[in-house]
Amino acid sequence: MKRVGLVAAALMVLMLTLTGANTLRQWAGLTGAPDTPTAHRARVEPFWRVVAKDSAGTGGAVLLSGCDGVHDNMDFWADHLAEQGRRALIVDSHGPRGLDQYEAWRLVCIGQVLSGAERAGDLAVALSDAASPAGGTVVLGASHGGWTTMEFLRLAVAGQIPPGLQRWPKDPARLLNDLDAVVLLYPYCGLLNGADAGDWSATPPILMILAAEDRIVSTPACQEMAARLRARGAQIELVVLPEADHAFDQRERAAMSPLSFNVAQRDHAALKVDAFLAGLN
Known part of the structure; x- marks a missing residue:
């Protein structure tokens, strides 16, 4: 019995070591062999979905879901932005990687x-x-x-290539220049988020909407991150x-x-987004 206990303990230590090593790999931005932008797009584009109205013409929108993949909130925001005349593109990052199967998305959620x-x-190829x-x-x-959007902005302002790509699909300064605005809904701002670097004065206006009672990510950490990014030149409105x-x-x-759906808070957030985007004109 003692030997069995020692084996179980050794396996537990091994699992924790592997988990820690993988977390460190994620933090360092180490991935497998990088793709060309063309190859990367060919892999992910079949999982894109576009929402647009007949009146589309005021610009575009790109939407990225949470760690559990694309769900109905992406449909809501895509429809909402499409009603304003934007061609809304929902990016599914999970399907191309098989992370929508057997609840593999949970590995994304734990980093x-x-x-x-x-x-x-x-996001770059989209x-x-x-x-x-x-x-x-x-x-x-x-x-x-x-979190992804914040990392994209940090990489773009520094001209650093995103992990997994051999090169940028377009000049990152041009990609930034094409952006009207960024909306961040309850983003992850913890230890693995490396956005707090570089000069953010060339980034577009940012609206960060946080949940006061968030049980998944730290709202204070995001408030502190927003303050530090303002010091780096970012234009951030915090709600x-x-x-x-x-x-x-x-x-x-x-x-x-x-967690539970709250239609009143969703509609409140939509009003904040509308006012933010209207204020850009």
């Missing part, structure tokens, strides 16, 4: 696969497609998608929704999830 910096490559001659593009990222929890805008969720 073991697909870091925000790696996923920034998906933005190279999304620019509209009638106007610039808005990026909306929720939770992990917000904290009282009584809101993480993913308040999402109906669909995993079994046993403690």
Whole structure:
């Protein structure tokens, strides 16, 4: 029995070591062999979905979901932005990697696969497609998608290539210039988020909407991150929704999830987004 206990303890130590090593790999931005932009786009584009109305013409929008993949909140925000005349492109980062199967998305949520910096490559190739001659593009990222967006901005201002890509699909300065604005919904701002670097004065205006009662990500950490990025030149408007929890805008969720959909908070957030975007004109 003692030997069995020692073996079990050794296996536990090994699992923790591997988990820690993988977390460190994610933090360092180490991935497998990088793709050309063309090859990367060919892999992810079949999973894109575009929402547009007949009146589309004021620009584009790119939407990135949370760590559990694309759900109904992405449909809501895509429809909402499409009603304003934007061609809204929902980017599914999970399907191309098989992370939508057997709840593999949980590995994304605990930081073991697909870091925000790696996923920034998906955003880069999507933005190279999304620019509209009638106007610039808005990026909306929720939770992990917000982390991804922040990493994209950090990489773009520094001219650093996103992990997983051999090169940028377009000049990163041009991609930034094509952006009207960024909306971050309850993003992850913890230790693995490396956005706090570089000169952010060339980034577009940012609206960060946080949930005061968030049980998944740290709202204070995001408030502190926003303050540091302002010091780096970012234009960030910060909104904290009282009584809101993480993913308040999402109906669909995993079994046993403690989170719940809150239509009032979602509509409140939509009004904040509308006012923010209207103020850009």
